[in-house]
Amino acid sequence: MKAPILNARQNFADFFAQELLKSENRRSLLMICALLAGMLLAFLAMSTGPAHFASMGDTVGKRYWLLGVLGLTLAFHLVCSGLRRQWIRQARPGSARLSVLTAIFEPSMVTAWLLIECLIFNPGTMFDSPTTLAYPFVIFLTCLQLSWRLCLLTGLIAAGQYLLMVAWYFMMFGDSMPATVTSYLPLHGMRAFHYLLCGAAAAFLAYEIRRGIGNTLQHLEERDYVVGIFGRYLSDDVVDDILRSPEGLRLGGKRRTVTVMMTDLRGFTSLSESLPPEAVIAMLNNCLATLTEVIIKYHGTIDEFIGDAILALFGAPFAADDDAERAVACAIEMQLAMAEVNQWNAAQGYPALEMGIGIHTGPAVVGNIGSEKRSKYGVVGSTVNLTSRIESYTVGGQILISADTAAAVGDGLQVRSRRQILPKGFNEALEICDVTGISGRYSAALAEAETHWLSLEQPLPVRFVLISGKDVSGPAHQGLLTELSQQGARLVSEFPVEPLSNLRLECDGGEEPLLAKVVDVCEAELTLRFTTALPAQLARLLEAKLKPAGL
CATH class of the missing domain: 2.40.10.220 (predicted glycosyltransferase like domains)
Structure with a gap:
């Protein structure tokens, strides 16, 4: 039982890694757009007001160094985006080293910008620059990588570089600074602590988002496991009903009108005695797999496989007006599908198989049957017993249905003959119909086999x-x-x-x-x-x- 869980878990982990990589790429694209807009605005400002920059101390064009910082950051994110797009196309996981490098590089570029501002303008204005707001911006953008470690790292680097920049500033300009500037020291410490708190808040946010996604994926993983296990035995409708309703797994049932189908391979028991067990299982699995596809196509619910027989329901867990019509059309297509089954048997050197099908429509109790430790979705009632009796009257290639099913199908039913039977255990005679085809929405007909006497x-x-x-x-x-x-x-x-x-x-x-x-x-x-x-x-x-x- 562990293999399906591990496979599902690995699939979800791979999916999550790819989605995370796409999120990081979108983050890079956002930074690229912001940098392009910043470079355009900075270039316009520097081109239209050179006298203003000169009056502030920029006499050698140091202001263009700021464009260099923006260009370097832009180039970095272009390379990162290109690498991530390539990894996405190759379905590869992202690089942890690139994520760490991004967490170091981005606050470092903010620091470089502030240092250039310090060299261009009045050094004291560096601490009042709006650029300092870029630190929280890059810190919270790191949340998109959903790594609390990277968020903390970005906050630590931002706080540390800011404190180093303050220390460098006081070392370079301490003697010439006015007293009002030196009084800002506690403020600078609080600002660095603020960046550290931003990193901690971003880390908490990233952790909670990742944990929520993890819980959701775990729920989906468990759901996928249930579908994978029970979907082999129940129809998708039953599995969805179990998963959607909190009472889906409770014991008990509902009384409703259903159309029951019973199939049986003619002579399979005696045939299995003359063949190796491996051949018997191979023949049976191939036959049941082919027939199962037909039943699912017509939205039938496979109640169970009983050896070489199939018990299927139409009208449970969900009823429709055409349940009987679909059941008859499904039976016809199943008989036609036996040609494909026997073609495979012939290719493997196995004998041909024939199948009889009985169908009856009537009231039954459907639901979860069994005990708290082991239960199954099934059907009980005289309708099931009567269907089994009808099927016992069939020969290979034949479909017999009750008069109740024939009435539910309507005028589109095509029959070869009708006759009265008195099944064992029943007090009243029952009319059965030998079906040859059906017209209307589910038009289908049995192939007429010519008999040479x-x-x-x-x-x-x-x-x-x-x-x-x-x-x-x-x-x-x-x-x-x-x-x-x-x-x-x-x-x-x-x-x-x-x-x-x-x-x-x-x-x-x-x-x-x-x-x-x-x-x-x-x-x-x-x-x-x-x-x-x-x-x-x-x-x-x-x-x-x-x-x-x-x-």
Whole structure:
């Protein structure tokens, strides 16, 4: 469980470093703009009033040294901005050395400006210059780097350089200074202490901002972890509902009308017994991954994977007017997607798979089910049980839906047939529809597969037993296979069999049994649909018939 957390943390750290680098670059751009404006104003002032500067003591053009200070600072920030833009393009972190150099350089340029003012004008006016306000400006701009250490460093350098400048001034001009100037010594100390306080305030501000951003990123990190873990099992809607609502993880549920879908791979259990475990898992993962994408596309919620079966919901956690319509369209596209699944299976040397789908619409209780220690978002109720019963009547490639779902879909539904069933555990008969397509907003249709029936010159004797639920019980009955296809057979027997019954057939010769479903009954002839792979004897017989016919 630690790996996803560490990965998310690293991703957020990289993102934060890049955003911080962009902030530092914006700071450099701000300084560049301010310096350009300052250079323009300074140049205009020096060009239009040279006599004024000469009257103040500047007889050798020292005033242009001030432009040199501004130009040097401008060049420094242009280089810094260029380096940072390059690092941003390369997704590299910023340089700590460059940040420290910036924290030293900027107050040093303010100090240099003040020293030049001292050399140009009356030395005593240096301490009354507006330039001293630049110290707090560069100190608080350092906050954009969100480093309390750099803010403190900038404040210390500003205070220290100011005190050194005051000491230099008193050493150079102490004898000629008026008494009023010497009385400013406590004021200069307070001003240096003010710069130090500015650095401390900027450090506190940077620390609080960084801590707030860190807490926010930690929250996003935890959210990303929840989405990454639960998103593998729940739809995005359920995960968002859990994260958005403080009651999202509480046990309990709500009663609502939902459309439930149940899918099952036909014959997968017996197929898995004849393949290595690695092949079984590879086939199942590829199939479920493909089908999951289709369910998500139609905004379904995957309640759970039950072996090779999928239980999906439409209408929970969020209901819509077209839940049933989306469920049917989703089922059709899932059946069409099995062609892609089997294409992958063939490339890997695996057998083809078939899937049956049952859908029912009705009331159910949906919500968090389980205990305080372990729970899941799920659905309970007779609607789920009935959906499972409907799905058990399907054969590979078939979609059966209840009359309730058909009514919810409306006139756009296309069906092959309708029939009455009496599912186990239910007292009333239920009408089910064999869906072939849907029109309207989600227009889709199943591909019609052509069945080639081959008559057997010599009917093949078989024994069959009725399957009740998951149990094979009762006496064996005799029958004759008169026709074969790749998907089914026609069986003649005097024993009466109901449509949709499941049979277990055995051919003479002691080969493995064959499972099939009765899809149609016409007097003594039963039309069967195979639900497991053909035994070798029937496969050879069918192949011998198909090759000469070119089918």
